[in-house]
Amino acid sequence: EILGFGRNTIYQWSHRTPSIERVKKVADYFGVSLDYLTGRSSKKDISKIDLATVPDGVLTFEGKEIPEDELEIIRHLLRNKPSK
Incomplete structure (x- = not known):
């Protein structure tokens, strides 16, 4: 709700690919990289x-x-x- 997603949005991701914009919002919210969020990296922090x-x-x-x-x-x- 904080990110402006509908009630079932994240549930639907189990059988539907989310837009990159929504995935970016989730990564930004949690302060992690897109690679971490998608399982491509075990490094949680974003390089600065x-x-x-x-x-x-x-x-x-x-x-x-x-x-x-x-x-x-x-x-x-x-x-x-x-x-x-």
Whole structure:
């Protein structure tokens, strides 16, 4: 009910595949990864990367490497983002 699902929604998942959006809601609610929720991983926690302290290594976005100069722009934007 908290997630806005109908009364029988989760019961129906035993014989009907849920939408990815609903599965994401459940994972977010419980604070676990989609892989953990679907049994693809035994690691419960979601990996978190702090861009302010990323050690040497390669970060990617959609399979493409993010150059260091662009990472600096992203860090700058995030640091100077006005609070709501």
